[in-house]
Amino acid sequence: MMFQPQNSALEQSLSSGNSIGYNLTRTETAFDCLNLLAQNQWDLLLLPACLSDGTEAADMIKLFRRHGYSGAVVVLSELQHVAEVTRALQQGAMDYLLIPFGHTHLSQLVQRLVQTQQHQQSIVAESCQSKQMFQLAQRVAQTEASVLINGESGTGKEVLSRFIHDSSPRAAGPFIAINCAAIPETMIESILFGHTKGAFTGAISAQAGKLEIANGGTLLLDEIGELPLALQTKLLRVLQEREVERLGSHKKIKLDIRVLAATNQDLEKAIANGRFRADLYYRLNVFPLHCASLKDRQEDIIPLAKNLLRRHMPQGQANTQFTKAAQQALCSYDWPGNVRELENVIQRALVMSRGCLIREEDLMLPTLDKMANERTPAVPASPSLSVAMPTRTPPPSRTKPDLQKSRKLAEFDTIIATLRRFDGHRSKTAEELGVSTRALRYKIQTMREQGLDIEKILTGQNADLVPTNFNFS
Template identity: 50%
Template sequence: MSEQSLVDAALDGRTPSLETCAPAHGVPEPVACAPSSRRLLELARRVAASECTVLIAGESGTGKEVLARFIHRNSRRADGPFVAVNCAAIPESMLEALLFGYERGAFTGAHASYPGKFEQAQGGTLLLDEISEMPLPLQAKLLRVLQEREVERLGGRAPIALDVRVIATTNRRLREEVAAGRFREDLYYRINVFPLVLEPLRARRDDILPLAMQLISARCPPGERIPALSAEAAHLLLTYSWPGNVRELDNLVQRALVLVNGPVIGPEHIQFEPALEPAAQTPAKTPAREQPAGSLADAIEQAERALILEALRESRGCRRAVAERLGISPRTLRYKLARLREEGIDVPAA
């Protein structure tokens, strides 16, 4: 679909293909208006009918958990629990107890028995979000649980049989993690039964305006009029590269709803993250005439790269200080630094 068609649809209040992307029975569905998104959603529907372990790969913020929930809702386990565990957000010392559970007295502070996330997901689906962040020793224990389909609590004496479907997500290239020795090869093959890859938002432009309208509707207080997008605002959304993907779009929508004071969101209400603005709007150390010609996406990537490297130099490589300076999470910073290394850029050591 052309940009003008997308903009015209937004202006008319008829977000393109939104009817086919609308929530079913009040449950939010993934927006799948771009051809690649439609193909992915069809694959997800088909794998949902099976019991296969699914591995969903994609950049941070692309909607991997949304897709995992879609698979659960369309499976025979839909009436069972959906339990999500963010492997990157839980300290290594706590992750094992959280996943597998523990008995009273298993360790200092274990004053009562606790069923782990595997047990909590009995009859349903367990999402292991960002599984690539799981430490190697715990990967070995997870492999055994997946193979034997049973779990033993810390301090327990008997295994507990499991009836759980596992979905895992990652924002890394797991084959490269295996080659680097950071992820177990046997676990990789155990979870990679049916791989699904979510493309970044910049690669599925037909999804941008439908997603924006869906987010605007969701973020508007009940009873309030839902503002429309002006042609200029829609153009800004369609021509931006979205390095933060849907999560960044959601943040932008929330900012726009704070700034708008009428029935239409205009370009003045579209505020991109300062650190990710095009290079032309960012103070540059080299004159503009020396900047190589390229696309808007190239300019944004160059600006982001320069900001990250400058923050690393000024913070003397302290990753926590860099993340705070840039206003991003340490995990997002690790991902961006890994991308820089893949591009052959020398990243200062911590």
């Protein structure tokens, strides 16, 4: 561990370091610091926010990175240097300490550093947004505060939740995740709270709920915005009283759990529309975190792709690499499906690749196909000939009008148009239509049962609805 002394208060703050097992090496100048960085491998570099000559920690971090130091950096600062600390954090500093501080603060910081290094193998954070997000997650993990994680589908909300659990004092306890949108409404209460034998038809034995199973650990409530209002009330009571009753029982079971929640919805808008309880929102939203979309953190795309490539590489296969053209294609794509879509593309590319290189065409990105279609017009136009093609009006229908069928067709057409507008994104479509994701899934399934190929319609292979095949009886 290495640091640069700034003043007497800093010297006093660090004077107890060696007595508690830290090997602290002091250096006075940037030149001496660079020499020591080149000679040894250091676990942590402590930098003052602002040197006596006016040099900021952010500039020092750039200098040290250029000379090959890739370890953790912590900024030591007094209150008047808030702006300098912010700029240092943007350059990749892990954390900061306010002067004066005690040896316990330094000890806690080192503990967070060790835990972060243990979990970094599964975490990719190269962009400023990702680094800052995981820095905040590391800090809140040491507390018992409830965390609400917001972000688009596929941005890694569950990965962040596991990181918080693994970095917390509850890491040895269970991590239980429940997707509130994937469980039928009739079953979610039993799955959350548990039930006794005979509590309802089919309850042939007692069953502990997810809240009870998570005792001593962390419970993730994914897609919390899909939880029915009646269940929201019961969940709020459980979180307030820290005890739960199984269905069919009056025995209270004490709970010792950390609650994390995740959503891709705007819960404040859901509160305004009466679809989410404000008191539950404020209970869960003690510490908000946001997972940025992949297109907003370009620096993460290639590291994530390489990490996913290693994860899905067939056992015994030689090391496969991306060509420069493939990397450029990955970086130029918008990724509406975020990291989940990137993982699908990498798996597909591994199947399509020949040899140990993944080429641009192996990725089969939708934008590439679209560009190819644009380059090849269906009907070549003649610059000297202009022909007006008459439109053919279909003959008037002689069948008896069916009001129910017309309404259903109009509903289907609205769903298709909205899905197209959001590139097939189910949650955004449901929000726009004012229905739950579960209700939208049911309507899409109904359309499939009527013979509609949703995927072909969305990609333009089958643009028309065929009402003659529908059965609305």
